Structure formats: C-alpha cells, structure tokens
Amino acid sequence: MNPKARAWAEINIPNLKENLEQFKNMVPEGTELMPAVKADGYGHGGVIVAKAMAESGIKAFCVASLSEGVALRKAGIDGLILILGYTHPDNFPELVEYGLTQTVVDANYAAELNAFGQDIDVHVGIDTGMRRLGERSENIEAILSIWQYEHLHIKGVFSHLCISDDLSEKAVVFTQKQIKRYNDVVAALREHDLPPFKTHLQGSYGILNYPDLVYDYARVGISVYGVHGEINTQTTAQVDLKPVLSLHSRIASLKNLYKGEPVGYGLTYEAPSDQRLATIAIGYADGYPRALSNCGEALIRGVRVPVVGRICMDQLIVDATAVPDAQVGDQVTFIGTSQNETISAEMVAEKLNTITNELLSALGSRVERVVIE
Numbered sequence: 001m002n003p004k005a006r007a008w009a010e011i012n013i014p015n016l017k018e019n020l021e022q023f024k025n026m027v028p029e030g031t032e033l034m035p036a037v038k039a040d041g042y043g044h045g046g047v048i049v050a051k052a053m054a055e056s057g058i059k060a061f062c063v064a065s066l067s068e069g070v071a072l073r074k075a076g077i078d079g080l081i082l083i084l085g086y087t088h089p090d091n092f093p094e095l096v097e098y099g100l101t102q103t104v105v106d107a108n109y110a111a112e113l114n115a116f117g118q119d120i121d122v123h124v125g126i127d128t129g130m131r132r133l134g135e136r137s138e139n140i141e142a143i144l145s146i147w148q149y150e151h152l153h154i155k156g157v158f159s160h161l162c163i164s165d166d167l168s169e170k171a172v173v174f175t176q177k178q179i180k181r182y183n184d185v186v187a188a189l190r191e192h193d194l195p196p197f198k199t200h201l202q203g204s205y206g207i208l209n210y211p212d213l214v215y216d217y218a219r220v221g222i223s224v225y226g227v228h229g230e231i232n233t234q235t236t237a238q239v240d241l242k243p244v245l246s247l248h249s250r251i252a253s254l255k256n257l258y259k260g261e262p263v264g265y266g267l268t269y270e271a272p273s274d275q276r277l278a279t280i281a282i283g284y285a286d287g288y289p290r291a292l293s294n295c296g297e298a299l300i301r302g303v304r305v306p307v308v309g310r311i312c313m314d315q316l317i318v319d320a321t322a323v324p325d326a327q328v329g330d331q332v333t334f335i336g337t338s339q340n341e342t343i344s345a346e347m348v349a350e351k352l353n354t355i356t357n358e359l360l361s362a363l364g365s366r367v368e369r370v371v372i373e
C-alpha cells in the first residue's frame with residue numbers, strides 16, 4: 001500500500017540528526033542530551049525518532065507515560081527511559097518488567113512506590129516554581145525523606161523551568177530564581193551521604209536561553225524537532241533549526257463553485273466569484289484543526305491556496321482557482337515546502353493561537369508517518 005495515498009507526514013531523519021548535533025555541540029562538555037519523545041515524539045512517531053536518536057548516540061530519553069516507555073522498549077530502545085509523569089500503582093509491575101525509570105512526583109508517591117516492594121529506578125522531581133509535579137524545593141526534609149525507602153534506587157534529581165522561553169526581565173528573574181532553588185536543593189542533598197545521582201533542569205529553552213548551565217542531562221524537546229514553539233522566537237544561543245516534519249495530503253476531487261454559492265457544513269463560506277474548488281483528503285481527525293476553517297492555507301504546485309468553509313472530520317476544501325493546472329491526485333502541503341513556498345508549523349500554530357507543540361503532538365494516528373532517510 002502506498003503510504004502517501006491519503007494524508008501523511010514525512011519525517012526527515014537527516015534534519016533530526018542535524019538538530020541533535022547542534023544541541024550536542026551547544027550543551028557543555030559532560031552534559032548528555034535526554035530528548036523528550038513523549039506524545040509519540042511530538043507527533044513525529046516516537047519509535048521512529050527514538051531509533052534515529054539512538055543511531056546518533058543518544059542513550060537517554062524521556063516520555064510522559066508508562067505506555068510510551070513500554071512502546072519504546074518493545075521497539076528495542078535501550079538505555080534510560082524516564083517517565084516524567086504519574087504512573088498508577090496498578091502499573092508498577094510494568095516499570096520493573098520494562099526497566100523504566102519513574103519520576104517521584106512527591107514524597108507521598110515515594111512511599112507508594114516503595115510499598116510496591118520491588119526495586120525501582122527513580123528520579124526525584126523538585127518543584128522550583130512551576131507548581132506542577134515535584135516536592136517543593138524549600139521542603140528539604142520532605143525531599144531527603146525520599147532516600148529512606150529501600151526499594152527506591154534514586155538515580156536522578158530534576159526540576160523543570162516554566163518560563164525559560166521568555167527573555168523579558170521579569171521572566172529571566174523568575175528563571176534565575178528557579179535555577180537557584182534547584183542548585184540549592186542539589187547542594188543540600190550533596191551534603192548528605194547519598195548514593196550518586198544525576199541532575200537535569202533544562203528543556204529546549206532552558207538550553208537555548210541558558211546554555212552555560214552545567215547539569216548531567218538536558219531534556220531537549222520541541223526544538224530538536226526543528227521548530228520553535230512560537231513564530232519569531234529569539235534565543236540567547238543561536239541554532240539553525242531544520243524542520244523534521246512536513247504534512248501532506250492529496251486532491252480527491254475538483255469542481256466548480258459559482259458566484260454566490262455557499263460551501264460545506266454550516267455554509268460558512270460564500271463564493272465572491274466563480275471558483276475552482278479542490279476537496280482534500282485530510283480533516284480534523286487527522287489533526288488538521290477545525291479552528292483553521294476559513295483561515296487555513298495549503299500549497300498546491302507551489303501556490304498558496306486558502307481553506308474555504310468548515311474543515312470536516314476527514315476532508316477539507318480549498319479554493320484552488322489560482323492553480324488552474326491542478327489535478328486530482330496532486331500533492332497538497334499543509335506544513336512544509338512546495339517549490340518556493342513554505343508553510344511552517346510556527347505559522348500554523350500562530351493562526352491557532354497556540355504553540356507548535358500542541359499542533360504537532362495532535363497529529364492523528366491515521367496520518368501515515370513516512371520516514372525520509
């Protein structure tokens with residue numbers, strides 16, 4: 001079966017590897033990358049990207065959930081796989097079975113994990129200001145108490161920056177506070193006679209905006225996929241990000257729309273003049289958001305064309321009048337480049353008033369991932 005028959009995403013492995021190399025060169029000597037491959041590798045295909053990263057020498061990964069970690073192990077990914085989120089006690093056996101490392105989301109959870117009664121590798125989460133997961137950084141006694149548990153093998157202590165992408169003075173002050181709180185916790189722990197543990201704090205923008213910080217790991221996420229979270233993002237360190245994913249579909253049918261006629265569910269668009277419509281085989285169930293109804297754009301034969309009418313679950317309609325030679329079966333690009341025109345993920349995310357992380361991670365399972373080696 002031709003995987004490029006309907007709707008597909010091309011995953012450009014050379015670009016992914018080039019982004020990885022840039023980050024490897026950017027982080028300090030002795031810092032190892034632990035790429036985030038959660039949410040199916042930000043929609044790129046978790047196994048696809050983890051395998052390519054492993055080929056590039058990556059030995060540590062982070063995921064959001066147990067099932068994501070299990071999927072990587074089943075695909076033959078070795079090394080450290082850290083689950084950043086909560087795992088239910090019913091699923092603790094799988095942590096052991098698949099050799100996954102669990103985040104200790106707070107001190108109470110440490111007791112629960114220990115009560116399972118089998119040895120588990122863990123990293124301890126510290127809350128330095130995001131107020132999501134982790135024991136609060138000032139509660140040193142509660143943090144230290146996690147070391148009392150015989151079944152917990154504490155291999156790491158980490159925190160997460162929540163405004164490191166923002167270079168405004170206020171944001172930088174907050175991030176500096178988070179960095180200090182984290183360093184203080186690590187220093188306090190080091191004063192005790194604890195088994196060695198690894199440190200990590202930064203995601204993509206922690207690396208790009210605070211490139212001199214030295215920890216054992218750096219959890220690069222969105223930017224290793226070659227895009228910024230938002231358009232026109234400025235960073236302290238310079239990178240030349242190469243987008244890894246492009247999104248395509250095909251023209252299923254062409255037809256005329258006459259002046260004054262409406263289109264699609266809810267009849268939300270009316271032709272201002274005679275038009276040539278193209279119906280495309282991709283919809284919101286594929287992750288092309290319905291919010292792009294009447295404002296999305298696509299590329300056909302290098303020409304930018306607008307989405308008209310409401311986006312359907314499995315299809316959408318564009319005004320292809322500007323491409324008179326368009327044919328049924330033509331490739332249509334929604335993210336990526338066609339001849340001299342490009343629609344970046346950042347541009348699409350901006351229209352949706354969101355970040356590329358959300359757009360890409362929401363791409364549907366029906367979209368075939370086609371690996372470009």
Ligand SMILES: *Cc1c(COP(=O)(O)O)cnc(C)c1O
Nearest residue numbers: 036084160203204219220221222
């Ligand atoms: C998702 C995530 C990352 C990666 O974040 P990016 O901003 O995509 O680089 C790193 N650390 C944690 C805890 C995360 O949840």
